[in-house]
Amino acid sequence: SQQGEEDPQALSIQEGENATMNCSYKTSINNLQWYRQNSGRGLVHLILIRSNEREKHSGRLRVTLDTSKKSSSLLITASRAADTASYFCATNEETSGSRLTFGEGTQLTVNP
Amino acid sequence: SAVISQKPSRDICQRGTSLTIQCQVDSQVTMMFWYRQQPGQSLTLIATANQGSEATYESGFVIDKFPISRPNLTFSTLTVSNMSPEDSSIYLCSAWAVTTGELFFGEGSRLTVL
Numbered sequence: 001s002q003q004g005e006e007d008p009q010a011l012s013i014q015e016g017e018n019a020t021m022n023c024s025y026k027t028s029i030n031n032l033q034w035y036r037q038n039s040g041r042g043l044v045h046l047i048l049i050r051s052n053e054r055e056k057h058s059g060r061l062r063v064t065l066d067t068s069k070k071s072s073s074l075l076i077t078a079s080r081a082a083d084t085a086s087y088f089c090a091t092n093e094e095t096s097g098s099r100l101t102f103g104e105g106t107q108l109t110v111n112p
Numbered sequence: 113s114a115v116i117s118q119k120p121s122r123d124i125c126q127r128g129t130s131l132t133i134q135c136q137v138d139s140q141v142t143m144m145f146w147y148r149q150q151p152g153q154s155l156t157l158i159a160t161a162n163q164g165s166e167a168t169y170e171s172g173f174v175i176d177k178f179p180i181s182r183p184n185l186t187f188s189t190l191t192v193s194n195m196s197p198e199d200s201s202i203y204l205c206s207a208w209a210v211t212t213g214e215l216f217f218g219e220g221s222r223l224t225v226l
Contacts, residue, residue: 033214035217042204042219042220048213088155098215101214103130
């Protein structure tokens with residue numbers, strides 16, 4: 001079964017609006033990480049949230065983690081056209097050492 | 113954070129040939145990984161590149177098809193052998209930062225097999 005399922009698969013918003021992406025997983029984790037991937041490029045690390053943390057902020061990004069529901073969300077506030085990209089969550093499972101398992105991703109389009 | 117350089121960044125290859133992708137990290141790292149990203153899809157872990165020993169492969173990936181070397185703590189190579197069009201993907205090298213638990217990626221190598 002897929003660890004790290006994300007929704008929505010695609011999201012289209014206007015510049016200035018907020019974008020929320022969700023990630024669900026199935027097993028116990030050490031941490032969960034969010035990445036951004038611009039088209040045809042590598043992955044850029046955004047935020048790591050540990051299993052004992054509930055919320056983290058970085059600039060316009062806010063990540064929450066609910067281990068009881070096995071879910072996380074990524075909020076991008078005051079979105080910009082440059083935020084257009086694919087966003088992936090990745091889980092570091094307790095039994096997997098340092099390996100990450102990636103979700104299917106959310107394609108975010110921010111229209112100017 | 114680690115800076116990871118991959119080459120080639122892209123290549124077009126003929127069916128039946130092999131290609132080696134190189135990955136250089138700007139600092140010593142304990143763990144390096146190779147991922148594959150097929151068109152329009154997420155990342156799938158191919159293997160963990162172990163320094164000085166054989167790589168650890170994930171289910172569905174074998175050494176004969178994806179031989180990996182890791183001669184030291186800053187460098188690794190992935191070879192895609194006997195390529196077919198189904199191997200057309202982006203191949204990404206990554207390194208694990210022990211102090212933070214973050215995984216950093218190179219820009220990837222986009223392979224197209226004709």
